[in-house]
Amino acid sequence: MKIVVLGGGESGCGAAYLAKKKGMEVFLSDKGAIKDNYRQFLNENGIEFEEGSHDEERILNADWIVKSPGIPKKAEMIQKINEKGIRLSSEIxxxxxxxxxxxxxxxxxxxxxxxxxxxxxxxxxxxxxxxxxxxxxxxxxxxxxxxxxxxxxxxxxxxxxxxxxxxxxxxxxxxxxxxxxxxxxxxxxxxxxxxxxxxxxxxxxxxxxxxxxxxxxxxxxxxxxxxxxxxxxxxxxxxxxxxxxxxxxxxxxxxxxxxxxxxxxxxxxxxxxxxxxxxxxxxxxxxxxxxxxxxxxxxxFQAVEHRLELVTEIEGVKYINDSKATNVNATYYALESMKTPTVWIVGGLDKGNDYTEIEELVKRKVKAIVCLGIDNEKIINFFKDKKEFIYDTSSMEKAVEISKSLAEKGDTVLLSPCCASFDLFKNYEDRGHQFKEQVLKANGN
Known part of the structure; x- marks a missing residue:
């Protein structure tokens, strides 16, 4: 059986490895660049692969195609696979x-x-x-x-x-x-x-x-x-x-x-x-x-990293990393769980957010808003008549510095961005790690 795997990340490499182990003819194709650790893994296990392009003829000659979840279903190659009626599956x-x-x-x-x-x-x-x-x-x-x-x-x-x-x-x-x-x-x-x-x-x-x-x-x-x-x-x-x-x-x-x-x-x-x-x-x-x-x-049980994760307490102020909150609903849950006055760090790449869902919570729970993103205009415009203190920043260092100056004993500083991270960071993990790094630095660690 000819198996083609689209995408050379964690799930793609794992699927290719399983196919190889089951004695199938396997080929992995990634239109982008494959990370060094995954490239090494493919080489070590004798899995044939390409990166930077798709060999269309070879892909469309497969019996079964396993697709990375990151590839949109509207992608041209996916349309062609569906037209040919080839079985297309996720790694799971x-x-x-x-x-x-x-x-x-x-x-x-x-x-x-x-x-x-x-x-x-x-x-x-x-x-x-x-x-x-x-x-x-x-x-x-x-x-x-x-x-x-x-x-x-x-x-x-x-x-x-x-x-x-x-x-x-x-x-x-x-x-x-x-x-x-x-x-x-x-x-x-x-x-x-x-x-x-x-x-x-x-x-x-x-x-x-x-x-x-x-x-x-x-x-x-x-x-x-x-x-x-x-x-x-x-x-x-x-x-x-x-x-x-x-x-x-x-x-x-x-x-x-x-x-x-x-x-x-x-x-x-x-x-x-x-x-x-x-x-x-x-x-x-x-x-x-x-x-x-x-x-x-x-x-x-300890909370998952980047999801309402208590980083530390400095001079009676709690610092919470909720970088994984990449939509408004996730931030709703975070704000709802706050029991003390909150300095809220928000912003990033907007996915068509409607902030009315959290408007009342922000009025009740948030003492100051610190925007963190390349373009914070939408957030500032929405909350400017509702909150007196709104700050515009475009680096994690500045966001943490301002938040620390605003927070008093008994308050919480909450990073819960509502938005994707790709304007300033590699991903939400990178954003969360940078937050933790700056908070600990502010504490002299």
Missing amino acids: EFASEFTDAKIIAITGSNGKTTTTSLIYYILKNDGLNVGLGGNIGYSFAKQVADENHEYYVLEVSSFQLDDIQNFRPYISLLLNLSQDHLDQYNYNYEEYALAKFRITENQENDNFFIYNKDDEMSKNILEKLEIKAKMIPFSTKEKLEEGGFINGDTIEVKLKDTFSMKLDELSLLGTHNVANSLAASIAGKILEINNESIRNSLMT
């Missing part, structure tokens, strides 16, 4: 064909990385043989090739779900929906939502689908779809007969038996993280992990 689809492990797959607009990491931590903490992959960590395909895990916990994006045919998780989770990546879905929110719901389309009645009962768009879609998997809801707003919910000052999960723990024992901050903890607890209960083990994991 490809790798899942070669493992009998139970897959726990998590999607949603916000909270995917945190919840995926938390579920992995719960399973690992309980001694299960588990791998972590998808949109996070190491390539799922490479793990399938080299490691014999009994479980995989996968963070899955809509772009990966666009290219599945048979992908069937044992447990699927859809955490929430908000308008994101609409440029890839014809600016149609429902089209994007339906892409997320593909996580459950191949599930059968011996599988489980965990969903958010509070999410409006999920409710609308569920009225139109027939889900075969056993559906288990979670809610932070109402008590449920079955599923996960808040009961006074505790979280509860009711399945065959009941799991409960105090809200203030959870290691993660904010209402949205209560929802993430409920979803993760349900997955733990389905896998028959005992209550004490789940409780211990929820108490000791």
